[in-house]
Amino acid sequence: xxxxxxxxxxxxxxxxxxxxxxxxxxxxxxxxxxxxxxxxxxxxxxxxxxxxxxxxxxxxxxxxxxxxxxxxxxxxxxxxxxxxxxxxxxxxxxxxxxxxxxxxxxxxxxxxxxxxxxxxxxxxxxxxxxxxxxxxxxxxxxxxxxxxxxxxxxxxxxxxxxxxxxxxxxxxxxxxxxxxxxxxxxxxxxxxxxxxxxxxxxxxxx
Numbered sequence: 001x002x003x004x005x006x007x008x009x010x011x012x013x014x015x016x017x018x019x020x021x022x023x024x025x026x027x028x029x030x031x032x033x034x035x036x037x038x039x040x041x042x043x044x045x046x047x048x049x050x051x052x053x054x055x056x057x058x059x060x061x062x063x064x065x066x067x068x069x070x071x072x073x074x075x076x077x078x079x080x081x082x083x084x085x086x087x088x089x090x091x092x093x094x095x096x097x098x099x100x101x102x103x104x105x106x107x108x109x110x111x112x113x114x115x116x117x118x119x120x121x122x123x124x125x126x127x128x129x130x131x132x133x134x135x136x137x138x139x140x141x142x143x144x145x146x147x148x149x150x151x152x153x154x155x156x157x158x159x160x161x162x163x164x165x166x167x168x169x170x171x172x173x174x175x176x177x178x179x180x181x182x183x184x185x186x187x188x189x190x191x192x193x194x195x196x197x198x199x200x201x202x203x204x205x206x
Contacts, residue, residue: 032110
């Protein structure tokens with residue numbers, strides 16, 4: 001039997017809370033999100049981290065340090081269990097591939113970063129990832145790069161080279177215009193033939 005898929009988020013209990021709606025609108029525009037479900041997923045992920053941190057409060061220091069190191073490897077700035085309890089959904093959104101492409105100035109806007117990722121133009125290491133919500137670890141952060149390659153037919157390149165020629169300097173253009181203005185076409189030479197009277201020709205023949 002295939003494993004049944006479960007929702008990784010829960011809808012807000014008060015759907016028409018004005019303060020929450022305004023906050024979500026700001027986050028959606030700030031991180032270039034597709035919809036508010038991505039915010040709810042981030043909130044649910046942070047909630048799971050908090051629950052694990054609460055369970056470790058009574059555990060040994062070794063388990064606490066292992067949990068903190070695991071969060072640090074994922075890219076979260078935490079040094080203790082208390083820091084992990086203070087994490088917010090915005091901390092999760094900052095670790096998304098889409099956000100990091102924008103913060104690394106590989107894209108002009110968060111929406112453009114999302115477009116690049118969705119169109120398979122972003123690689124993390126040797127892998128091409130087309131999931132904007134992909135969580136990038138601290139080790140992978142330095143391996144993010146764009147792999148855009150513009151392909152153009154050879155025949156088209158030749159045509160463009162022939163069409164696109166460097167323009168002449170302005171001074172040369174002025175000289176050509178002046179030369180053309182000074183040129184005066186000579187009138188065509190008219191060859192004058194002698195006029196012979198037909199009467200004189202008849203007398204000579206007689």
